[in-house]
Amino acid sequence: MRPAVSALACALLVAGLAALPLFVGGYGQGVLVGLMNAVVLASAWALFSGPTKYVSLATVAFFGIGAYTVAVLTETMPFGAILAVAGAIGVAVALLVGLATLRLAGVYFVIFSFGLAELVRQIITWFETSVNRTLGRYIFIDLSATAIYWMLLALAVAVIGTRWLIERGRLGLAVHAIGDDEIVARHAGVDVTKVKLALFALSALAMTLAGAIQAPRWTYVEPSIVFNPNISFTALIMALLGGATRLWGPVFGAVPLFFFFEWLSVTMPGQFSIVLGLTFIVIVFLVPNGVLDLAEKGLRKTRGPNAGDARHV
Amino acid sequence: MNMNRRTFVGAAATAILACAAAVPPAIAQERSSxxxxxxxxxxxxxxxxxxxxxxxxxxxxxxxxxxxxxxxxxxxxxxxxxxxxxxxxxxxxxxxxxxxxxxxxxxxxxxxxxxxxxxxxxxxxxxxxxxxxxxxxxxxxxxxxxxxxxxxxxxxxxxTAEDYAHAFAELLTTQKQAGALNGRIAMISIADGFGIELAASARKAFEEAGIEIVMDRTYPLGTQDFATLLSEAQASGADAFVAYSYPGDTFAITRQARVSGYNPPIFHTGVGTSFPIYPQMAEGGVEGVMSLGGIDVNxxxxxxxxxxxxxxxxxxxxxxxxxxxxxxxxxxxxxxxxxxxxxxxxxxxxxxxxxxxxxxxxxxxxxxxRDLWYIGQWQGDHFVAVAPAGREGSADLVVPKPGWN
Structure with a gap:
């Protein structure tokens, strides 16, 4: 009974979300695009970083690769084919750098991932300026905000669904073992590198597609625009706020923070960077495990010490 | 099934959050503004x-x-x-x-x-x-x-970028014909939209005007050390120097040029040169520095x-x-x-x-x-327009540029 109810609830949710743009105006549709982008990026980030506990700042590297691929290939092939190529490039880059760097641990990986975004950006800049003698590309693909939203929604469903599947299977166990103690996991027979690589590539694929899907909204693309490090920071903050180790955690972080940032740019334009930093500090100190964890603990407290058992009945 | 319960709760709550995304429509107002x-x-x-x-x-x-x-x-x-x-x-x-x-x-x-x-x-x-x-x-x-x-x-x-490039090439040609310049130019440009655009137009315009580009280099966004580029420009034998740069690098280039005593007859930097704080970059000694824009102070x-x-x-x-x-x-x-x-x-x-x-x-x-000031020059306390030269309100060009002090 329960699985059927859950499946029905999820189907209804997706159908409801898909119908939303038909009831809101143009600005509402734009908000939905931004919101769904936040959900996708935070979920994709948590897909890899949540269970493995590898903090990645490479989100924008893949996001930018996606957007740039669209800019380069626009008018040469249909949009669907461009998305496929972008996804392939994203996965290829993830595998390449993953193989080389996923053996790095802790802060070294953080620094590397931050550097990766900068590296990709500089390579593209160098290539465009010294080989093509130009910088900045135009994208004239006519896609409505609603169409972009639907694609992002499908992507969000795919990312969250993938994570759900992973958590249920053997791969989920392996991943959590890595997050708890990598050395123990290795001794227990988990092929640590392969598992990490697979997750990193999946997460990169989603990020790449998110950038590619949205690129037609911007008309003009140049490295400084699509490789904006803020994209990496906000995805990370959102996932942390909700709780990166949980399936719905990133969603619960992305939605309120997105509206919070939107409200900020309306009411306090100019203070964004300061507030972003403060939010980060507040999250790390007050809700290190995310709001979902906090809510669950609160719930358990009010229900008494045995309330936790009820969940397993 | 732990997971399913969570999935359900999560899905339901997400639906509620998503509904909050629907924003209220703006209220119609009587026109008072x-x-x-x-x-x-x-x-x-x-x-x-x-x-x-x-x-x-x-x-x-x-x-x-x-x-x-x-x-x-x-x-x-x-x-x-x-x-x-x-x-x-x-x-x-x-x-x-x-x-x-x-x-x-x-x-x-x-x-x-x-x-x-x-x-x-x-x-x-x-x-x-x-x-x-x-x-x-x-x-x-x-x-x-x-x-x-x-x-x-x-x-x-x-x-357009061509307008700026042509105005500058014309100015150089006039000076070359008057014997004030040797007709060689060293150009550096930032590897970003503006620098690439301007440099591309300038290459074409210089070539058409018969001005020889003896140095043509780009540098990445965020560059702060220009010692090598400037000494190369100095050694190139060009008596005109142009940088299509952004404010940060414009300031750095200016400081570096002053420190190393690089003072070609024509010294033209990019965005930022026309900012009021620019003269401070060379302790006020920016007389004769040229750039895009300019105003008719009279x-x-x-x-x-x-x-x-x-x-x-x-x-x-x-x-x-x-x-x-x-x-x-x-x-x-x-x-x-x-x-x-x-x-x-x-x-x-x-x-x-x-x-x-x-x-x-x-x-x-x-x-x-069609009628913009394309090239300006620091003269006294102002960044005055010098090109197009024939236009009413343009100031006379100061060549060669005085020293940095």
Missing amino acids: VRIGYVVSQTGVNAAGATTTTIPNYELWVHDVNAAGGLRLPDGTQLPIEVVAYDDRSQTEEVVRGIERLVNQDRVDFILAPWGTGFNLAAAPLMARFGYPQIASSSIVPPIPGIHERWPGAFWLLG RPEIQDYIRRHQEVIGKLPDAWASPVIYSSLQMLAQAIERRGLDREAVTQELASGRFETILGPIQLVDNAP
Whole structure:
């Protein structure tokens, strides 16, 4: 009974979300695009970083690769084919750098991932300026905000669904073992590198597609625009706020923070960077495990010490 | 099943959150003002440029108009301006959403353009779709074939890269013929939209004018050390030096040139040279430094403008984009005065009308002005216009550039 109810609830949710743009105006549709982008990026980030506990700042590297691929290939092939190529490039880059760097641990990986975004950006800049003698590309693909939203929604469903599947299977166990103690996991027979690589590539694929899907909204693309490090920071903050180790955690972080940032740019334009930093500090100190964890603990407290058992009945 | 329960709760809560995304519609209002909105980078990488040129001039113009009783309409009545301003955080997605918000939520009458070429391009398809004129006064004309057919309501007030390159090449040719220069030039440019665009146009213009480019290098965004590039320029034998640079590197190049005593007869740097703080980069010794833009300081309207900018904003305007931005807003006000708040009519008026501005009369051709100051030079306390040389109000060029002190 329960699985059927859950499946029905999820189907209804997706159908409801898909119908939303038909009831809101143009600005509402734009908000939905931004919101769904936040959900996708935070979920994709948590897909890899949540269970493995590898903090990645490479989100924008893949996001930018996606957007740039669209800019380069626009008018040469249909949009669907461009998305496929972008996804392939994203996965290829993830595998390449993953193989080389996923053996790095802790802060070294953080620094590397931050550097990766900068590296990709500089390579593209160098290539465009010294080989093509130009910088900045135009994208004239006519896609409505609603169409972009639907694609992002499908992507969000795919990312969250993938994570759900992973958590249920053997791969989920392996991943959590890595997050708890990598050395123990290795001794227990988990092929640590392969598992990490697979997750990193999946997460990169989603990020790449998110950038590619949205690129037609911007008309003009140049490295400084699509490789904006803020994209990496906000995805990370959102996932942390909700709780990166949980399936719905990133969603619960992305939605309120997105509206919070939107409200900020309306009411306090100019203070964004300061507030972003403060939010980060507040999250790390007050809700290190995310709001979902906090809510669950609160719930358990009010229900008494045995309330936790009820969940397993 | 632990997971399923969680899945269910999560899904239900997500649905509730998603419903909150549906925003309430704007309330219809009786007209007591003209609503004007803008989304400009107040934070992020673009903030330095946007807060030096675009935002102060938007604020100054609104202040000036409202102090005079408001925007004048064709029937002679006046309505004050009500401003709706957002920050795009230097992210294109934000500028897109901000404009959607201005149009659909705030239902503003007019939208002032964002800062920079890239952001104006991101805004252009939206502004065209919603039928708003876009007066991009901090962007040169983007090199897109058929741009005016694509976005007939977009106006590019800083002219084209070719215009600047030709004006500079012409100036060099005149000096070469007068025997003041040897006709060789060293060029460096930033590997970013503006630098690439200008350098590409300059290569063509120099070649046509018979000026030999003996050094042609690009450097990446964020470069601060120019010692190597400048010593190469010094050794190249060129007596003209041009850098198509951004403010940060413009300042660094200037400091470095002064320190190493590199003082060619023509010294031309990029964006930032016309900023009021520029002379401080060489302890005030910037006499003769050239760049894009320039103003006619003897023009009373400009003197008055500089004074008001200082009074209202608390600092001096730069001498390239600032007066152009202010003029573009004067054009908008005059177009509204002639045609009312009908956006389509205002767009037509902007494209075809003739306007009185602090820079003098402006009439656009192909959505861009024809009479701009392309090259300026620091002379005394001002960055004065020196090219096109024949135009009324241009100052005489100082060649060779005096020393750095």
